[in-house]
Amino acid sequence: MKRENFTLAGAIHLQGLQRRFGTRTVLDGLNLDIAQGEFVAIVGRSGCGKSTLLRLLAGLDAPDGGRLQQPAGQTVRVMFQDARLLPWKTVLDNVALGLAGADARQRARDALAEVGLADRAGEWPVRLSGGQRQRVALARALVHQPQLLLLDEPLGALDALTRLEMQALIERLWLAHAPTTVLVTHDVSEAVALADRVVLVEEGRVALDVRIDLPRPRQHGDTRFVAFEQHILQRVLQGPAYTGQLPAEPVQPYRFNQLNWAL
Amino acid sequence: MSQSFLQRHAARVIPWLVPAALLLAWQVASSLGWLNHRVLPAPSEVLAAAWRLTVSGELFTHLYSSFWRAASGFAIGAGLGLLLGLIAGLSRLGEAVFDTTLQMLRNIPPLAILPLVILWFGIDETAKVFLVAFGTLFPVYLNTYHGIRSLDPALLEMARSYGVTGQALFRQVVLPGALPSILVGVRYALGIAWIILIVAETLAASSGIGYLAANAREFLQTEIVVLSILLYALLGKAVDVAARLLERRWLQWHPSYLKA
Numbered sequence: 443m444k445r446e447n448f449t450l451a452g453a454i455h456l457q458g459l460q461r462r463f464g465t466r467t468v469l470d471g472l473n474l475d476i477a478q479g480e481f482v483a484i485v486g487r488s489g490c491g492k493s494t495l496l497r498l499l500a501g502l503d504a505p506d507g508g509r510l511q512q513p514a515g516q517t518v519r520v521m522f523q524d525a526r527l528l529p530w531k532t533v534l535d536n537v538a539l540g541l542a543g544a545d546a547r548q549r550a551r552d553a554l555a556e557v558g559l560a561d562r563a564g565e566w567p568v569r570l571s572g573g574q575r576q577r578v579a580l581a582r583a584l585v586h587q588p589q590l591l592l593l594d595e596p597l598g599a600l601d602a603l604t605r606l607e608m609q610a611l612i613e614r615l616w617l618a619h620a621p622t623t624v625l626v627t628h629d630v631s632e633a634v635a636l637a638d639r640v641v642l643v644e645e646g647r648v649a650l651d652v653r654i655d656l657p658r659p660r661q662h663g664d665t666r667f668v669a670f671e672q673h674i675l676q677r678v679l680q681g682p683a684y685t686g687q688l689p690a691e692p693v694q695p696y697r698f699n700q701l702n703w704a705l
Numbered sequence: 706m707s708q709s710f711l712q713r714h715a716a717r718v719i720p721w722l723v724p725a726a727l728l729l730a731w732q733v734a735s736s737l738g739w740l741n742h743r744v745l746p747a748p749s750e751v752l753a754a755a756w757r758l759t760v761s762g763e764l765f766t767h768l769y770s771s772f773w774r775a776a777s778g779f780a781i782g783a784g785l786g787l788l789l790g791l792i793a794g795l796s797r798l799g800e801a802v803f804d805t806t807l808q809m810l811r812n813i814p815p816l817a818i819l820p821l822v823i824l825w826f827g828i829d830e831t832a833k834v835f836l837v838a839f840g841t842l843f844p845v846y847l848n849t850y851h852g853i854r855s856l857d858p859a860l861l862e863m864a865r866s867y868g869v870t871g872q873a874l875f876r877q878v879v880l881p882g883a884l885p886s887i888l889v890g891v892r893y894a895l896g897i898a899w900i901i902l903i904v905a906e907t908l909a910a911s912s913g914i915g916y917l918a919a920n921a922r923e924f925l926q927t928e929i930v931v932l933s934i935l936l937y938a939l940l941g942k943a944v945d946v947a948a949r950l951l952e953r954r955w956l957q958w959h960p961s962y963l964k965a
Contacts, residue, residue: 502866519867526863530881530958539877540867566958582867 453477453513454499454590454622460507461494461646468494470646471508478589481616481623483637485630487678491646492626493594496520499624500592512590519588523595525575527567527582534563537582553585554578556618557611573604577611584615591621597632609635613659630678634670635660642677650677652688746928751935754928763917768936770912771902774830775944778837779898783891786842790849790890794883795875800850807846815840815901819908828909833902840901841894848890852883885956892948899941914940 454476461469468491476482484492497503498510500520527536538550554560557577567575576596583591593612597605613636616623627633633640634654642650654670661667669689677684728748734740735747742750758764789807792799815836826832856879864878906915914933921929956962 500866502862520863522859522863524859526859528860528864528878528881530884530956531877539864540869566963568958568960568963586867 455509455511456495457511458508459495459498459505459510461491461498461503462506468646469498469505469508472643472647474641474648476622476624478622479620481625481636481638483625483627483633483640484643485627485633485640485674485678486643486649488628490643492643495643496592496594496624496626499590516589517586518590518592519583519586520592520594521576521579521583521596523598525567525572525579527575527578529567531567532563533559533565533567533570533578536567536578537585539582541585549585550581553581556584556615557581571604573600573608576600576608580608580612580615584619584621587619588621591616591623593623593625593627595626595628598628605629605632610659612636617658630675631662631671634667634674635662640670640674642674644681649682650674743925743927746931750928751931754926754932758929758932767912767914767917768940770910770916771906771914772940774833774906774913775837775898775902775940778834778902779841779894781834782838782841782898783845783894785838786845786847786890786894787849787887789842790846790887791853793846794850794853795879804850807843811843811847815897816904819905823909828911833905833910833913836901836905837898840897844893844897845887845890848886848893849883852886852890853879855886856882885959888948888952888956892945892952895944895948896941899937899944903937 454474456472456474459469459472459474460467468489472491472495484495486492494503498505499512500518502520527533528539531539534547534550534554537553538546541549543549551560551563554563557580559574559577559581562570562574567578570578579596596612597608600608609632612625616636625633625636630640634656637654640650640652640654641648642652644650652670652674656664656666656670673686673688676686731740731745732748735742735745735750740747746754755764789803793803793807794800818839819836822832822836826835860878860882861874864874869877902913903915906913907919908915910916910919914936918930918933921927921933953962
């Protein structure tokens with residue numbers, strides 16, 4: 443399998459993608475197209491192949507078959523579940539990792555400011571909380587201005603409140619920088635909150651592909667939000683037997699739910 | 706006021722009470738003639754001997770000899786150990802070529818080859834430097850090799866995916882990641898260097914602290930023998946403190962060295 447250059451601007455095409463580990467087939471003919479600048483969330487049960495898919499997109503692993511077309515020469519950056527900061531570099535030097543040029547440190551400083559950690563630049567990573575480490579990791583990924591940003595369950599180890607804060611931060615920075623973004627998560631609510639599309643991977647294939655057309659920023663209690671969340675969750679839980687349909691968008695002069703929420 | 710003053714200083718004073726009392730008892734016992742000079746000289750005699758040898762310059766000649774042997778032997782042994790450890794740690798071929806040989810050689814106690822070394826080099830400087838180098842090579846080699854091989858593969862993968870490869874990867878990830886382990890090897894090697902040097906100088910030398918002690922024994926100058934022992938202890942302590950300062954400086958980021 444070779445990585446092919448693709449001329450249509452920025453899109454990613456996966457066709458019949460295969461990946462086996464020994465006798466176990468993890469990705470079994472997976473098809474997926476991702477448009478430039480799109481935010482796609484990939485959900486699924488543990489072991490469904492979603493992390494393998496992300497590693498293939500990152501070039502950390504190679505497929506056994508099928509086609510993986512990505513724009514030539516694009517910058518890809520991964521944010522891992524464990525922040526993977528180098529403990530022997532200061533926060534600032536971690537963000538500047540792999541940056542070249544005289545303004546590298548200044549760019550790193552600006553990226554740190556964007557995630558609200560400018561004042562921790564000289565600190566050692568062991569001194570930071572889990573949420574702060576992930577913010578540093580996010581700054582380190584974004585400072586390279588990647589065309590493709592891959593998030594591998596980056597919020598999996600954080601507490602609920604920090605998760606919500608991080609989701610808001612990721613959304614804000616995604617809107618500001620507009621990289622094509624693929625988020626792997628097992629949290630359906632997180633996927634609905636952040637993504638333009640939620641893709642369910644099951645037994646190595648795409649089993650469900652839902653476009654989330656809610657306006658941003660999204661409210662977790664919104665009826666449409668809950669409908670999306672329930673629809674995807676039920677499909678995950680019940681498997682192919684699930685026949686439920688997504689309710690059509692209700693016509694509303696204003697949004698009751700947001701009003702209720704405010705009260 | 707006075708109570709808090711006592712409390713503040715008690716913690717510092719108490720650990721020294723027992724050594725001070727022992728020293729005093731030793732001096733008193735010697736002065737009263739309870740302790741035979743041949744068994745143990747009085748602390749004042751040891752102090753007098755130290756003064757005498759300092760004035761005559763002998764003390765520094767011997768200190769310098771010993772220190773120079775330890776330093777050059779350590780530099781050669783640890784340097785070679787570091788180099789071989791890096792080669793074996795970084796390349797599978799290097800590991801295949803060197804590791805088995807070094808693992809076999811490391812089981813030889815350095816002092817076991819002393820007779821052979823005397824036959825080869827006589828009792829001159831080369832013999833001592835060779836022995837110290839032989840003894841310090843293995844701890845540094847093993848810990849360097851182990852430090853590189855136990856690097857977190859997740860960090861290496863991250864660094865590579867962030868475009869850090871080749872020399873930059875070595876400088877920014879591999880070496881700092883292996884450094885805690887390397888420094889453990891260095892401190893262990895420093896301890897070994899002194900032990901080897903003491904034995905080698907006592908058995909076969911014409912200068913150095915060990916020679917000073919062996920020579921004094923011939924003439925029943927117990928105060929100089931005791932002085933030599935103290936000098937070894939002081940030198941060993943000084944080197945250990947230096948190594949610790951180095952660790953504190955280079956491993957600032959490490960959880961064990963973070964200032965609270």
